[in-house]
Amino acid sequence: MGYLTTHVLDTAQGCPGSAVRVQLFRLSGISRVLISEMLTNTDGRTDSPILPEDEFSVGNYELVFAVGDYFRARGVELAEPAFIDDVSIHFGIAEKGSHYHVPLLVSPYSYSTYRGS
Template identity: 50%
Template sequence: MAGLTTHILDTHGGVPAAGVAITLRRVTDGARETLVETVTNADGRTQAPLLTPEATKPGVYEIDFAIGPYFRNRGVDLPEPAFLDVVTVRFGIADTTRHYHVPLNCSPYGYTTYRGS
C-alpha cells in the first residue's frame, strides 16, 4: 500500500508516545505548505495515514514531532529551553507507488529515525 505513515516510541519511558502533536508539510522551493496536523493515539500512531496513496506526490516533506510538550506532560523534568522541543525530519518521496513509513524513537535528549515498512 502506498502513502505515508508514522509512529513514535518513547525510549525514555519504554512506551508508545501518545498525545504527540505532529505536523506534516510539503517543501517546495523553500516554501512550506502544511498538509496535516494531528496527534498520536495510545499506540503512538496517527488515526489515519499522513498521506493517502492518492494524496502522495513526489517531493520533499517535513514532519514536525512536538516531543518537548509530550515529555513535559509525562512529568519529565526538562530544562528551559528543552534540549529537544520539536524534532523535524526532512525526507523525500520519489516513488509514489511505494509505502513510506517514518518512525521516531525519542527521548528528551536524543532520537533516531529510519525508513520503515
Template identity: 50%
Template sequence: MVGLTTHILDLTHGTPAAGVDIQLMRIVDSTHTLLKTSITNEDGRLNEPLLSGEEMVVGEYELLFFIGDYFRGMEVTLSEPAFLNKISVRFGISDVDSHYHVPLLVSPWGYQVYRGS
C-alpha cells in the same frame, strides 16, 4: 499499502508515545506548506495515514514532532529551553506507489529516525 505513516516510541518510559502533536509540511522552493496536523494515539501511531492515494506526490516533505510538549505532559523535568523541543525530519518521496513509514525513537536527549516498513 501505499501512503505515508509514522509512529513514535518513548525510549525514556519504554512505551509508545501517545498524544504527540505532529505537523506534515510539503517543501517547494524553500516554502513550507502545512498539509496536515495529527496526534498520536495510545499506540504512538496515527489513526489514518498522513498521505494516501492521490495525496502521494513526488517531492520533499517535513514532519515536525512536538516532543517537548509530550515530555512535559509526562512530567519529565526538562531544561528551558528543552534540549529537544520540536524534532524536524525532512525526507523525500520519490515513488508514489510505495509505503513510506517514518518511525521516531525518542528521549528528551536524543532521537533516531529511519525509513521503516
C-alpha cells in the same frame, strides 16, 4: 498508490509516544506548506495515514513532532529551553506507489529515525 505513516516510540519510558502532535509539510524551494496535523494514539501511531493515497506525490517533505510538549505533559522535567523540543525530519518521497513509514524513537536528550516498513 502510495501513502505515508509514522509512529513515535518513547525510548526513555519504554512505551509508545501517545498524544504527540505531528505536522506534515510539503517543501518546494523556500515554500513550506502544512498538509496535515494529527495526534498519535495510545499505540504511538496516527489513526490514519498522515499522507493518504489521494494526496500522495513525489517530492520533499518535513515531519515535525512536538516531543517537548509530550514530555512536559508526562511530567518529565526538562531544562528551559529544552534540549529537544520539536523534532523536524526532512525526507524525500521518490516512489509514487510505495508505502513510506517514518518512525521516531525519542527521549528528552536524543532521537533517531529510519525508513520503516
